[in-house]
Amino acid sequence: MKSLSTKQQAILEFLRQFIRDKDYPPSIRDIQLGCKISSTSVVDYNLKALERLGHIRRDREVSRAIELLDGTGRRPSTIPVPIIGTIAAGEPIPVPSADTWSNIDYDNVVEVTEEMTGGKAQVYALRVKGDSMIDALVNDGDIVILEATHSAADGEMVAAWLKDTGEVTLKRFYMDGDRVRLQPANATMKPIFTDPENLEIQGRVLTTIGNRG
Amino acid sequence: MKSLSTKQQAILEFLRQFIRDKDYPPSIRDIQLGCKISSTSVVDYNLKALERLGHIRRDREVSRAIELLDGTGRRPSTIPVPIIGTIAAGEPIPVPSADTWSNIDYDNVVEVTEEMTGGKAQVYALRVKGDSMIDALVNDGDIVILEATHSAADGEMVAAWLKDTGEVTLKRFYMDGDRVRLQPANATMKPIFTDPENLEIQGRVLTTIGNRG
DNA sequence: TTCTTACCAGAACACTCGTTCCGAATAGAA
DNA sequence: TTCTATTCGGAACGAGTGTTCTGGTAAGAA
Known part of the structure; x- marks a missing residue:
């Protein structure tokens, strides 16, 4: 050529x-x-x-x-993702409502590219509070972008509520027979095994954004 | 309205x-x-x-x-950040040249908002290879966005080359008397102390992006 | 040389396109 | 009714714009 x-x-x-x-x-x-x-x-x-x-x-x-024609023409559209609250180990995460997306508070959004949301709808964001999510490789102040859902496939990272301990955690979801294995992103840390009944999936993690400025 | x-x-x-x-x-x-x-x-x-x-x-x-301006529209401008290579513990990171930004390879970019680059110039990205950067809370496949610089202020997270061990690492930079303390983002992990002469700062970390799809 | 090809300069042409002007219909309030 | 604001139709003006024509320059091959 x-x-x-x-x-x-x-x-x-x-x-x-x-x-x-x-x-x-x-x-x-x-x-x-x-x-x-x-x-x-x-x-x-x-x-x-x-x-x-x-x-x-x-x-x-x-x-x-x-x-x-080489794909650089269109400015990639960014999507305003509402930050509806914080996520910390000891407290349930806020649940998005229909109103969350129809009436966006533009003072509390993070703009991301479609690439980061995977084109999903019902995407929201949470700000990480505290160091308790370190096994998910997110730090205090980082932002987690979630898709609102209550189910997950094997290998997907989810925000899950553990009923027995009253804690929320970010882990990869695997079915292990009739038990659920929750695997931390940090491979050096141990997984949690629990009963599916004890688990409430509150969202699927799409992307994490850490500001290290 | x-x-x-x-x-x-x-x-x-x-x-x-x-x-x-x-x-x-x-x-x-x-x-x-x-x-x-x-x-x-x-x-x-x-x-x-x-x-x-x-x-x-x-x-x-x-x-x-x-x-x-709406729908697909009131979008803040995104910036194409060239992904010029990978970052792993045992190998030096690629150094951006002037050519890096004047002649962008649009097949290897990540589009980010200005918010994420802090409006800086000379911003480039590296893809994390392997699990060795886990103490910086980034995983295999994650993307680290860097500003090209050779100096750092206290508390900033940098990509640093350690001459004695021949390793690159992502840590927060602190002057501790006449020694340098490199503090992992993961607070539970121990810092490294080293001589400033042993250190070569190769970039300042602005943002990390983790795809947990 | 001559011929060919690639590239450029300037000007002109004709169509496209945003804008504006004038006027009219419609609806609602006083 | 009368007044006013809103919305619409039709037409024309002038600047914007893609295209084309003529000619020129430079480099290379025959």
Whole structure:
């Protein structure tokens, strides 16, 4: 495959930047100015080359109809995930209601990419309080992103409420015969075995975010 | 808040559909046709209303310069952070070059919000390999976001190279007299004391992201 | 040399597109 | 009723914009 000239690379980079910035593609003359190209025909010439090489797609005769084909064009949309409370060992975690997502408190959200939520709905976040979740590799102040659910498949990390001890914990869920094994993310720590009846799954952990600033 | 007329709702829906479909916004006349509106001035009128109500943003005098602000929209800008390699105990971490940010490999990035990078420049990411970083509360496969720097202030978490043992580690940095104390994020684990000469700071940890799907 | 190919400069053309103006219909309040 | 605000139709203006035409430059092959 033919390699791109510096001018073509500059145009591609400018396209990415412009779209990321303004959410709509530039016109030919925007590119001309942005890349310091002397003529619109040169821009057109190079755009045609880029189109032939498969880097962009253009709708003829339509202004600003340039589409990037290498996946970098669309600014990845972020999703506001409401932080509805804290999670700590000794207290039950807050339960999200339908209202949680229809009426988001924008002062208490964490914006994440769809990549982090896996495209799931009913996603909420909790702030970790205290050091008790260290076996799940989350620290005081970290944020845990959860999907609201009451069931889990083997190997998924869940927020679970243990009725007997009155504690909430973040562990990986496994069925072991008729018992449940809760495995800490930290492999050096021991799992918990318990009866399914003793367990109340309150959410599935999608992502953890630790701010170490 | 004033509710939207059916025409305005139709326009919003058409905008979403069009952008999702073509990756660039429609022109006024595209909207006119798509929503079966009789005149461009009516489209303009309703777009102005939508802008006043905060649903869209428009750049005047520029064709197709309509940006959706809600739904998929009021999104804070995300930044592509290049993942330039892996981090493991026994090997030095890759060093970012100037080229790292000027020529981003879009197949190997993680998109994060500015909130997570703290607005810093020269931010890069590493994927954690193995379980050796567990005392920093990051697991195999997690992503660590770093700022390229060679110095650190007390209490900051750094990626440091220990010359004597030939190992890299993620710890909080403290000056303790003329010695350096490296404190694991996991408070139950013991700190390392070492000579400043033995230490090479390779980056400052901004955020950790753990995917527990 | 001559021919070919790739790339560029400038200008012009025709269509696209945002904007605006004038007027009308409609609805609600006074 | 009359007044006012809102919404709409139709048309036109002018700037924005993609395209094309003509010609030029540079490099390489025949």
